Amino acid sequence: MLRLIGTVLLILxxxxxxxxxxxxxxxxxxxxxxxxxxxxxxxxxxGKEEGMITGAFCGLFLDLMSGGYLGFYGLIYMYIGFMCGLLYQHIDVDIPLVPIVLCFVCQALYHFYIFIFRFLLRGRLxxxxxxxxxxLPELVLTTVIGIFLYGAVMLLNGVLEDYEKRSALKFV
Amino acid sequence: MKRKLKIFLKIKYILMILTIVMLGLVVVTYSMGGSIYSYKNMLSSAISPIRNSIQGIRDFFTGISERNADREELLAEVEALQAENEELRQQISDFSSEKYELNELRDLLNLAQSYSEYSTVGATVIAKNTGNWFYEFTIDKGSEDGIELDMNVLARGGLAGIVTDVGKNYSIVTSIIADDMNVSAVSSTGRDSCIVSGDLELLDEGYIRLMYLPGDASVGEYERIITSTTSSKYLPGILIGYAFNITMDSNELTQSGYLIPAVDFAHLEHVVVIQKTKTSMLQEE
Incomplete structure (x- = not known):
């Protein structure tokens, strides 16, 4: 419950x-x-479940707040969340290079998606x-700020995991 | 192993269902156009006050930094402004006599009133929307302040954009430099019709495209381009920008070139919304 509220607040x-x-x-x-x-x-x-749901939520939220088609951002954010979730527990999340590379790849995917569906299909090449x-400007700025935000999310995640562990112990 | 596979299959199904739902939503919103915007209202109306307070905080800080500016500098500025004020007063008296004359002539010609006589409402830009690909921004006035869909938005006397989404206390404006925006326009002297079209490729250089100008039209360098009476959404006679570098197209039938927008889109803070839509104007007539 606390995790849900925390995540929604973080997104907002x-x-x-x-x-x-x-x-x-x-x-x-x-x-x-x-x-x-x-x-x-x-x-x-x-993991992929939470990544997928968070992505879908973020994307739909953006759709709701902009004048575009509902579900357009939802799709790409959901798939990005899901695909990053596939890496869960397969790579070491503490290596600082990991968020940098991932941020780069996700941004590239996101821009490629927008370019194809909103520009290429209208004949803008x-x-x-x-x-x-x-x-490029967005990519660089997002990566720079992304490292810190990733650290913040990691910290928050650690705090929440501690809390969950403690309450689980109490329950037993 | 079996259990793991089951969980994997389950999430695959959820992903598939969500994908289909979202594709369905895209199709539905695409086919219904602007008519289902009300569903967004609840969420955005709740966010809007927070945005307004963020704007307030920013104003507070800019206020502090301005107050701490050098005294000498301020005095010099006051002097300059007083001189300018005097000049402007002179101009007003000139203009008021000219305006009287203009009205007389308009009455004679039975022309529609210019856009300066429409009722307007001022608004502040409170957010830039979703990423850098689309030039949309949010303003702090909504349906409560009498704003409707398709109202024209001006900034510093030039056309800035059009309202594409209205909420209770906010509205979203798509600017004319957005890549998929087209405005039908005319040149101010020759009344030659053309299309002004946003183009992301040129935006960095500070101009947008001007197209489909008739081959025999002659448009001078930096001539004023204004909105046309034939436009279905834009009120006539609003300044869009200044044309330049007009050349004949390879088909020898039309000319095209570039246009410098009258509005500085990089530093947009305050805008004016004209409280009249083209459709309501046509209905009245």
């Missing part, structure tokens, strides 16, 4: 930070994608310009 806070604070800073032209970081962090730390103007 990151969303507000992403759109209302970081998105509005005059000296940063790009917005980091914090919800994607949360999705892959939870997938990596908690300028991938070079998009790469320069949109994808």
């Amino acid at each position: 806070l990151s969303y507000l930070l992403q759109t209302s604070v970081l998105g509005m800073l005059p000296f940063i032209q790009t917005t980091p994608n914090l919800l994607l970081v949360i999705t892959f962090s939870i997938g990596l730390l908690r 300028g991938i070079g310009a998009y790469l320069n103007n949109i994808i």
Whole structure:
């Protein structure tokens, strides 16, 4: 229960930070994608079930808050959460290179998805310009902020796991 | 082993069901267009006050930093502003006589009123939406303040965008520089019709595309381009930007070029919404 509330609050806070604070800073032209970081962090730390559900929740939340088609972001976030969940317990989550590489891969997937379905299908082919103007700045900024956010999610996860263990012991 | 396989199959099914549900939602929202926006209202209306308070906090901090600015600097600024004020006052008196004349002539010609006479409401930009691919932003006024779908949004006298989603206390505006936006426009002197189209590829250089200008039209460099009367969503006569580098297309029938938007989209903070939609205007007539 505490975990559910914690995760929802985390998503809400990151969303507000992403759109209302970081998105509005005059000296940063790009917005980091914090919800994607949360999705892959939870997938990596908690497995494919939770990754999938968190991703679907984040994506649908974004869909609800924007003017686009409902379910469009939901799909890609859900699959990213699921795929990162496949790595659960297969790799060491404490190595700092892991979140950096994963953040990079997830961002690439996400942008590729948007490019194909919202641009390529309309006959817009300028991938070079998009790469320069949109994808790369967002990728770099998200990776930089993502390392810290990943650390925060890991800390929160540790606290919650301790709490769950203690309450399980009490129950016995 | 068997149990593990079972769990794996189970999550696969859930994934499949969720995928089908989301694809279904995409299809439903695509086919219904803008008519089912009300379902979003509850969630977004709850978020909006938090956003407003974040905006308030930001204003507070900018206020502090401004208050601590150098005194000398401020005095110089006051002087400059006073001079400007004097100049503007002079201009107003010039303009008011010209406006009187303009109204007289308009009455004679029986022309529709210019957009400056529509009732407007000011709004503050409180969030930039979902990622960097789509140029949408959220403003702090909604249906409670009389904002409706398809109302035009201006900033500093130029067309900034159009309202694409309305909630109780917020609305989402899609700007004209978004990649899938098209505005039908005319040149201000020759009244040659053309299409202004957002293009993400050019955005970094600070301009967007201008297309389908008739081959025989002559549009001067940096001529004002305004919204056309034939547009179904945009009110006529609003400044969009300035055309430049117009060249003949290879088909020898149309011309195309670029347009510098009148609005500075990188630093958008306050906007004005015209409280009249094109459809309601047409119905009145």
